[in-house]
Amino acid sequence: MSVDRALAVVRERGGDELAERLSFLDARAGASRRVDDVLAAPDADARPEVDVVMAGGGLSLLVAAELARLGVSVVVLERARAGVAHREWNASDRELRPLVEAGIVSEAELERLVVARYDDGFCAFHGGPARHVRGVLDRAVDAGPLLARARAVCEERGVRFLDGAEVTGAAASEHAVRVAHRGGEVLARVMIDARGASSPWASADLVCPTVGGVMRGLRGWDPRVGEILVTTEGIEDGVQHVWEGFPGRPGALTVYLFYYARASAVPPGALARLYARFFETLPTYKEGEGALERPTFGYIPGWSRLVPGPASPSPRIVLVGDAAARHSPLTFCGFGSMLRSFRPAAASIASAIDAKRAPSRDVVPEEPVHAFTGALARLMASGAMRGEALNALLDAAFATLEEIGQETYADLLADRMSAQDFMSFLLRTSAKQPSVYAHVLHGLGPLASARWGLRVAMRARGA
Ligand SMILES: Cc1cc2nc3c(=O)[nH]c(=O)nc-3n(C[C@H](O)[C@H](O)[C@H](O)COP(=O)(O)OP(=O)(O)OC[C@H]3O[C@@H](n4cnc5c(N)ncnc54)[C@H](O)[C@@H]3O)c2cc1C
Known part of the structure; x- marks a missing residue:
């Protein structure tokens, strides 16, 4: 076709709006990511009108809802309409629990969302x-009603929404951040960049x-x-x-x-x-x-964890969700990762605002297993393998997981696998497919391969 x-x-x-979204994303893919406009940083005596401005109102609205629950004032700037899902999501029961714990849905509502x-x-x-x-x-999970619910909860908790407000630039000083959008500017203590893959810092x-x-x-x-x-x-x-x-x-x-x-x-x-x-x-x-x-x-x-990860230009600008890419580089399960991280991320930002300091740049907790699996994703993306080589390797890897046991297999897909289990999984897979060493060397290069091998071995020994 x-x-x-x-x-x-x-x-x-999908209609015109969805088609527009596709061309918006396609125009900003990969190397052609947009750069924000250059702005003057706020003056030293500038008084922020709000604690947090969030750029992007997709799945990261969960962070906004939790911040508002913690008493933080929030404005959401969204280029289209905030709280509208363009995805379908899968997760496990255990991962969905924080939605109830954070008061975003009741038990009965969660039942209906699944x-x-x-x-x-x-x-x-x-x-x-x-x-x-x-x-x-x-x-x-029914993504549309989940995000509509997240928006409604945000509104009940006093979050202000500006739909159709495409963020075009941001500049931070020591105490505040100025965020420009198509309809004006907002001065906040902290900016959360939740623009997903379209963020200039993604x-x-x-x-x-x-x-x-x-x-x-x-x-x-x-x-x-x-x-x-x-x-x-x-x-x-x-x-x-x-x-x-x-x-x-x-x-x-x-x-x-x-x-x-x-x-x-x-x-x-x-x-x-x-x-x-x-x-x-x-x-x-x-x-x-x-x-x-x-x-x-x-x-x-x-993010493969073999190169520096996405980072914002200032401690007053915090990356979350896809912009931060702290989720699994193997499964790309950003929904699961957000479910695990939105409460700790919001707590970390709220306590910084409370203490009148800039938040930590890494508000999204890092799962140790990603330091190992990132190299496998990088290998798959490297183009180093031909024909059926990747299929053979993947089948050997998943056969190994099946043999090791259901718990470990599920742990890998849910970002919970330990370094010891990962080491044993690697050794058993490479015994089935010894050519993997040559592929890793070719795909990652000698330096990155050595660094990664050393990292896995040291973590597996508890170093
Ligand atoms: C097709 C698909 C299926 C998926 N399925 C799963 C799954 O089953 N399980 C799972 O765990 N994960 C899944 N994911 C991943 C998950 O959807 C993402 O990780 C998650 O949506 C990231 O949330 P976010 O808030 O960072 O970004 P998004 O939800 O993408 O939201 C970004 C928002 O920012 C807005 N925006 C962009 N630029 C600007 C701007 N300049 N100014 C203002 N607003 C702007 C956008 O309009 C959008 O609303 C899937 C992803 C896709 C694409």
């Missing part, structure tokens, strides 16, 4: 066996272009089973394309196609091209005349 035809389908099914529950999930690589896992990514080295959406009419799936990672071909056009299939409301399957890439290698328009491939190759994944009911897409940034 041509790119123009694919874009026409997205517009037809539109599907799976008994099981699996990963399968190009004709290989399904590698089953339980207890992870097994709840499909400099993570990896990215996962992802397209697809909610589909009906497809056959060959089970409503009680989540398809976490599935490949139907080898490396094509230099990348390994991966499918996901998550059952949602009765009869609906959310299908995504994505690939791992180095952020600097993704040219503008990558999502539009991926949509063309999605429609063309969907029959290799599922049978039936599938109709796209609701398109969902995006660039999910990932």
Whole structure:
């Protein structure tokens, strides 16, 4: 299918606003990320009108809601409308608990937000066996109502929203930050940059272009089973394309196609091209005349931890969500990561404001396992592997996880794996696929490979 035809389908099914969002994201992909306008920093005697200004009102609204609960005043500036979801999300029961604990939803509301529950999930690589896992990514969450609820809670708690306010620049002094948007300026004590992949500071080295959406009419799936990672071909056009299939409301399957890439290698328009491939190759994944009911897409940034991570230019500007890219560089589960981090992040910002100091730059807690898995994601994005090499490696890796046990398998996908378990997983996988050492060397280069190997070995020994 041509790119123009694919874009026409997205517009037809998703409407003009969604089509505009796709071109906004595609114009700012990878190397062409926008740079903020240069502004003068606030004067030393400038008086902030609000504690926190949040740029971007997507999933990070959870942080705004929690800040408001802690008594912090917040203004949200959103280029479109805040609290509108363009995704479908999966997580586990355990990860969803903070939504109730933070008073964003009641138990009963959470029950209603979970539109599907799976008994099981699996990963399968190009004709290989399904590698089953339980207890992870097994709840499909209705993203639209969740974000609408987060906005309503924010409003009840006094958060002010400016929709249609695209942030164009920010400048901080020691005590305040000036944030410019299309309709004016706001002076705050702290700015939270929650603009996701479009933030000028979202400099993570990896990215996962992802397209697809909610589909009906497809056959060959089970409503009680989540398809976490599935490949139907080898490396094509230099990348390994991966499918996901998550059952949602009765009869609906959310299908995504994505690939791992180095952020600097993704040219503008990558999502539009991926949509063309999605429609063309969907029959290799599922049978039936599938109709796209609701398109969902995006660039999910990932940080390999082999290079410096995204950082803001000032302690008064804090990165959260995809802009910070502290989530797993392997699974790119930013939703799960936000569920775990929005309360600690808000508590850290609120206590800094209370103490009249700048927040710590790293308000999103780092999971130790990412220091190990980032290199694997970087390897997959490196283009160092050809043909079926990556499928063979992935199948060996997931066969190993199956052998080690369900708990460890789920731990890896939910960012909980320990260094010791990771070391044993690596050794067992490389015994099955010794060529992995050559691929790592080729994909990461000798220096990064040595640094990473040393880091894993030291952490595994408890150093
Ligand atoms: C298709 C897809 C499926 C996903 N599925 C899952 C999943 O199943 N499980 C999981 O854990 N994670 C999933 N993720 C990842 C997850 O959705 C993200 O990690 C999460 O949405 C990041 O939240 P955020 O607030 O940082 O950014 P976003 O939710 O992307 O929000 C950013 C907001 O900033 C706004 N904005 C951008 N620029 C400006 C500007 N200049 N001024 C003002 N506003 C601006 C945007 O309009 C947007 O509303 C998925 C991602 C995609 C793309």
